[in-house]
Amino acid sequence: MQEKGSISIHTENIFPVIKKFLYSDNEIFLRELVSNAVDASQKIKRLSSLGQFQGELGDLVVDVKFDAEAKTITISDRGIGMTAEEIKKYINQIAFSGATEFMEKFKEANDANEIIGRFGLGFYSAFMVADRVEIDSLSFQDGAVAAHWTCDGSTSYEISEGTRTTRGTDVILHVNEESLEFLAEARLGEILNKYARFLPIPVRFGTKTTTEPDGEDEEGKPKSKSVEVDNFINNTNPAWTKAPSELKDEDYLAFYRELYPYSMDEPLFWIHLNVDYPFNLTGILYFPKVKTEMEIQRNKIQLYSRQVFITEEVKDIVPEFLMLLQGVIDSPDIPLNVSRSFLQADSNVKKINNYITKKVADKLNEIFKADRKSFEAKWDDISLFIKYGMLSDEKFAEKANDFCLLKNAKGESYTFKEYYEKVKDLQVDKDGNIVYLYTNDLAQQDGFISAVTAKGYDILVLDGQLDTHFAAYVEQKGGEKIQAKRVDADVVDKLIPKDEKTELQLSEEEVTKTSGIFDKAIARADMKVEVEALDADALPVSVTIDEFMRRMKDMAKTGGGMGFYGTIPDQYKVTVNGNHPLVKRILESGEEEGSQLAKQAFDLALLSRGLLTGADLTAFVKRSVELI
Numbered sequence: 097m098q099e100k101g102s103i104s105i106h107t108e109n110i111f112p113v114i115k116k117f118l119y120s121d122n123e124i125f126l127r128e129l130v131s132n133a134v135d136a137s138q139k140i141k142r143l144s145s146l147g148q149f150q151g152e153l154g155d156l157v158v159d160v161k162f163d164a165e166a167k168t169i170t171i172s173d174r175g176i177g178m179t180a181e182e183i184k185k186y187i188n189q190i191a192f193s194g195a196t197e198f199m200e201k202f203k204e205a206n207d208a209n210e211i212i213g214r215f216g217l218g219f220y221s222a223f224m225v226a227d228r229v230e231i232d233s234l235s236f237q238d239g240a241v242a243a244h245w246t247c248d249g250s251t252s253y254e255i256s257e258g259t260r261t262t263r264g265t266d267v268i269l270h271v272n273e274e275s276l277e278f279l280a281e282a283r284l285g286e287i288l289n290k291y292a293r294f295l296p297i298p299v300r301f302g303t304k305t306t307t308e309p310d311g312e313d314e315e316g317k318p319k320s321k322s323v324e325v326d327n328f329i330n331n332t333n334p335a336w337t338k339a340p341s342e343l344k345d346e347d348y349l350a351f352y353r354e355l356y357p358y359s360m361d362e363p364l365f366w367i368h369l370n371v372d373y374p375f376n377l378t379g380i381l382y383f384p385k386v387k388t389e390m391e392i393q394r395n396k397i398q399l400y401s402r403q404v405f406i407t408e409e410v411k412d413i414v415p416e417f418l419m420l421l422q423g424v425i426d427s428p429d430i431p432l433n434v435s436r437s438f439l440q441a442d443s444n445v446k447k448i449n450n451y452i453t454k455k456v457a458d459k460l461n462e463i464f465k466a467d468r469k470s471f472e473a474k475w476d477d478i479s480l481f482i483k484y485g486m487l488s489d490e491k492f493a494e495k496a497n498d499f500c501l502l503k504n505a506k507g508e509s510y511t512f513k514e515y516y517e518k519v520k521d522l523q524v525d526k527d528g529n530i531v532y533l534y535t536n537d538l539a540q541q542d543g544f545i546s547a548v549t550a551k552g553y554d555i556l557v558l559d560g561q562l563d564t565h566f567a568a569y570v571e572q573k574g575g576e577k578i579q580a581k582r583v584d585a586d587v588v589d590k591l592i593p594k595d596e597k598t599e600l601q602l603s604e605e606e607v608t609k610t611s612g613i614f615d616k617a618i619a620r621a622d623m624k625v626e627v628e629a630l631d632a633d634a635l636p637v638s639v640t641i642d643e644f645m646r647r648m649k650d651m652a653k654t655g656g657g658m659g660f661y662g663t664i665p666d667q668y669k670v671t672v673n674g675n676h677p678l679v680k681r682i683l684e685s686g687e688e689e690g691s692q693l694a695k696q697a698f699d700l701a702l703l704s705r706g707l708l709t710g711a712d713l714t715a716f717v718k719r720s721v722e723l724i
Contacts, residue, residue, distance in 0.1 A: 098256040127291040128218040133158040136175025174264040177235040180243035225275035233265040379425035396422040417485035457495035464499035544583040564650035585643035600629035617694040636676040637701040
């Protein structure tokens with residue numbers, strides 16, 4: 097018996113809508129159809145476990161086959177199957193989903209991991225690549241008759257008695273001329289590896305060649321032979337679906353290598369996520385060795401829904417700073433065909449985001465408390481990630497304040513509270529500010545560091561790409577009345593100004609004359625000369641740049657400051673030590689010699705900062721030889 101009819105839809109022809117709007121990438125068709133086949137297979141398993149199906153389950157495998165000559169792709173399962181009436185109900189009435197009825201019928205199971213059918217709109221993604229689709233299905237129900245359905249992409253369909261003799265469903269796609277790329281083994285294999293590699297039912301894609309032992313040759317050496325074996329493309333029980341108590345460290349590492357086979361480094365540690373209220377979420381997040389190239393590390397977390405891959409674009413689900421992590425998140429509360437607007441509007445997504453933030457912070461705190469020495473050893477690899485989190489997520493920052501480390505130039509590590517206690521008595525200025533001194537380049541700023549350490553002060557190392565912003569954070573959150581200053585922000589006595597003053601050995605007239613000599617010798621608009629009273633053994637000339645202006649310019653470069661700072665030229669301060677013997681010599685020398693000595697002292701200051709280059713450096717070398 098053959099029946100013809102019209103598909104129940106609200107528009108005249110939904111297929112152009114499907115092709116143009118509902119799916120951004122036509123390879124999704126294979127994910128949808130294989131997912132349907134897996135769901136049908138899981139349904140029959142569930143019915144069997146509930147005693148609703150008494151027959152043999154048999155080999156529950158989803159097969160994907162293609163015939164390039166016939167231009168067909170076939171997805172077959174041995175799942176629940178459908179009668180002709182069910183095909184009309186689930187396939188023809190696009191707006192209806194079998195999930196509601198299925199869950200209502202078996203709600204006593206109350207299984208959070210229940211897999212419900214996804215018949216309906218997802219099935220129609222087949223018409224993105226096919227100009228005709230067939231279904232051949234035999235229901236699990238006793239006495240069921242096989243049913244055959246076909247549709248050519250219009251609103252008309254035909255349904256008749258089918259030819260299938262075993263329980264399950266075949267979906268046959270007659271591929272259109274625009275989609276012949278999908279009739280290649282490599283292309284189909286690529287899609288299956290992307291979307292189906294962790295599906296809970298075995299997915300078979302033809303066969304593959306392997307070798308097995310084949311006795312010995314005449315010399316007694318082992319022989320092998322090539323054999324064809326089934327090509328199963330998925331791991332049906334990946335690590336994140338297991339309880340943490342079932343897994344050892346080597347299991348987590350093995351799964352990491354499965355996810356990232358080309359990674360050169362092993363992860364530092366990991367977090368196993370497992371929550372069923374108020375939303376469902378499982379997963380494993382790995383902490384990689386974070387490189388300085390932050391962008392390279394992004395989009396390494398894979399999002400799944402019931403073990404079906406959705407996307408690596410996990411923004412909104414995962415907090416921004418956690419985009420540096422790697423691993424898997426699986427939540428049935430997130431639909432396969434997820435849209436950006438859904439992620440931004442859905443309340444579960446916000447809850448998931450907050451939960452992951454808390455879980456990561458708790459894990460880091462746990463590691464810090466359990467083995468601080470190990471945590472400190474990993475700090476250089478994870479500090480970028482932690483600082484990024486503290487700067488961008490207030491809730492994470494509240495917890496991270498307890499385990500974030502500050503490292504000094506001696507390689508010692510301190511928490512915020514510990515460092516405050518270390519320096520609060522010595523590094524306090526005349527106004528009661530606690531001054532944290534830091535360097536962002538130990539080698540280049542060595543001269544300034546030497547002067548600072550000679551005073552007994554401690555120096556933090558803040559040389560990461562976020563540390564300009566982080567220095568401001570430390571000022572705000574590190575404790576009361578904290579100021580952070582880079583060691584080259586001023587001469588040492590001005591970095592932490594005290595009440596006691598050093599007397600200037602020059603008269604007002606000599607100060608004016610000294611300023612004039614240096615102004616003329618330097619002749620640069622970006623250099624402002626000031627004569628200061630410093631210790632006689634301090635450098636004769638120092639070149640510094642104001643902490644506030646330099647920090648604003650640095651922030652602007654990294655996208656965190658007000659843009660106009662990037663347009664302001666650097667303004668350096670040239671501090672001439674009025675108490676240095678060289679200044680007396682310059683004042684007592686003739687005009688030409690005094691100018692040469694002033695220029696030489698200035699160039700030495702530039703050289704110590706790495707600011708003397710090109711023709712100025714060449715002139716300095718020549719002048720040095722002449723002076724010698």
